[in-house]
Amino acid sequence: MLASKHLSSYIMGMNKLPPKVRAQMLNMLCEGSSMRSVSRLADVSINTVAKLLIDAGKFCAAFHDDKVRGVKVNRVQCDEIWSFTAAKQKNVAAMKNPVYGAGDTWTWTGIEADTKLIVSWLVGDRDGEYAIAFMDDLRSRIENRVQLTTDGHKAYLQAVEGAFGGDVDYAVLHKVYGAAPESAKGKYSPAECIGTQKHRIEGEPDPKHVSTSYVERSNLTMRMHNRRFTRLTNAFSKKFESHVHMVAIWTVWYNWVRIHKSLRVTPAIATGLTDRLWTWEEIIAAMDEIAPKPGRPKTYKKKGSAA
Numbered sequence: 001m002l003a004s005k006h007l008s009s010y011i012m013g014m015n016k017l018p019p020k021v022r023a024q025m026l027n028m029l030c031e032g033s034s035m036r037s038v039s040r041l042a043d044v045s046i047n048t049v050a051k052l053l054i055d056a057g058k059f060c061a062a063f064h065d066d067k068v069r070g071v072k073v074n075r076v077q078c079d080e081i082w083s084f085t086a087a088k089q090k091n092v093a094a095m096k097n098p099v100y101g102a103g104d105t106w107t108w109t110g111i112e113a114d115t116k117l118i119v120s121w122l123v124g125d126r127d128g129e130y131a132i133a134f135m136d137d138l139r140s141r142i143e144n145r146v147q148l149t150t151d152g153h154k155a156y157l158q159a160v161e162g163a164f165g166g167d168v169d170y171a172v173l174h175k176v177y178g179a180a181p182e183s184a185k186g187k188y189s190p191a192e193c194i195g196t197q198k199h200r201i202e203g204e205p206d207p208k209h210v211s212t213s214y215v216e217r218s219n220l221t222m223r224m225h226n227r228r229f230t231r232l233t234n235a236f237s238k239k240f241e242s243h244v245h246m247v248a249i250w251t252v253w254y255n256w257v258r259i260h261k262s263l264r265v266t267p268a269i270a271t272g273l274t275d276r277l278w279t280w281e282e283i284i285a286a287m288d289e290i291a292p293k294p295g296r297p298k299t300y301k302k303k304g305s306a307a
Contacts, residue, residue: 016288017044022052023280029053029246030253034227034235050242057245059287060252068119068255070143071271075113077215078138078150080106080126081222083229085237101240107222107247108134111215115270116260118218118251123244131155135163147205149173149212157201169203171210218254226250252283 016022021042028038035053039046086102087095095102106126110119120138124130135156145167150156152174160170174197198210223229228237228246237243256268256278268274 016291017048017052019281019284019288022056022284025049025052026056026249026253026280026284029227030225030250030258032225032227032230053242053245053249055291056284056287057242057248059290060283061244061248063252063283063286064121064248064255067268067273068117068141071112071117071119071141071273072144073112073115073117073119073142073146073271075147075149075209076110076119076138076142077113077212078108078110078134078148078156079212079215079219080108080153081219081229082106083236083243085240085243099239101243105237105240105243106130107219109215109219109222110134110138111218112267112271113209113211113214115267116214116218116263117267117271117273118255121247121251123240123247126153126155128155128158131159132162135159139163145169145203147171147203147209149205149210151175151212160202164202166202169205170201171205171207172199172201173197173210173212174199221254222250253280256283 017025025038025042025044028041029035033041035049036046038044039049042049083105084103085105086092086099089103092098092103104126105123108120108122108124108130110121111117112119119141120134122130122134122137124133131153136159147169148160148164149171150160150173152172156172160168164170175193176195176197178192178194198207223231226246227235228243230236237246254267256266256274257280259266259277260270263270266274266277269277
């Protein structure tokens with residue numbers, strides 16, 4: 001259990017827990033703990049965890065937007081990972097208290113195959129509008145011409161053309177599935193993949209590197225380390241905004257804090273965005289620097305005065 005001796009000072013007037021405690025809480029969130037388990041282990045209220053999620057999520061989204069710019073990459077792979085908010089899509093119409101963003105929630109990710117850097121991400125629907133927004137953002141962060149691979153989702157075609165024009169070596173990897181075995185029917189696992197087809201769309205992509213294996217493995221890591229993506233549990237996101245905040249936090253952790261096993265450095269170091277390992281304490285310190293300072297209210301209401 002995290003040291004609870006800090007809580008008295010937090011409750012008695014300090015606006016934030018000590019950086020070390022908040023760093024441990026963010027680490028737990030990125031390692032698969034739910035918000036309520038973090039609340040129990042850190043001995044803080046669930047509202048404190050929720051407030052940290054919002055503050056850190058907003059900062060991490062801005063941190064990624066600012067730091068991951070002008071990157072030089074060779075091979076980018078893109079994919080989408082499914083989850084849901086509040087209720088599964090088939091149950092949204094029957095919700096008694098519908099919330100914004102309820103139903104299918106897709107996280108678009110673009111990862112560099114060599115350095116494993118998540119160059120761009122976007123949370124939303126799986127339609128053409130979001131595909132265009134995602135590809136425009138991805139293109140704005142890349143400095144050089146790249147080889148790009150996506151799956152067979154048709155929304156990518158127009159989005160890539162609009163974002164890159166002819167300045168890209170683009171190919172689509174289309175997977176061919178056989179009939180689902182009887183044992184797999186009704187489960188999440190797709191039918192057995194019996195082959196792939198590679199289609200050149202633009203430029204001169206190297207057929208040897210037309211693959212989505214790295215981004216799919218990265219998305220599996222996201223599902224394994226992020227409680228909100230866990231299937232067949234009640235750990236799904238209850239609010240769309242909370243889902244976005246957690247993806248932002250996880251992306252910063254993956255790119256800047258977590259050492260990749262095969263690289264032995266973080267993706268940010270491998271890409272040349274930094275020359276050192278970052279810690280949550282440093283990121284929290286940067287977050288505190290720009291946080292608004294607490295102050296006294298400018299006006300007071302006397303007891304018994306009209307509201």
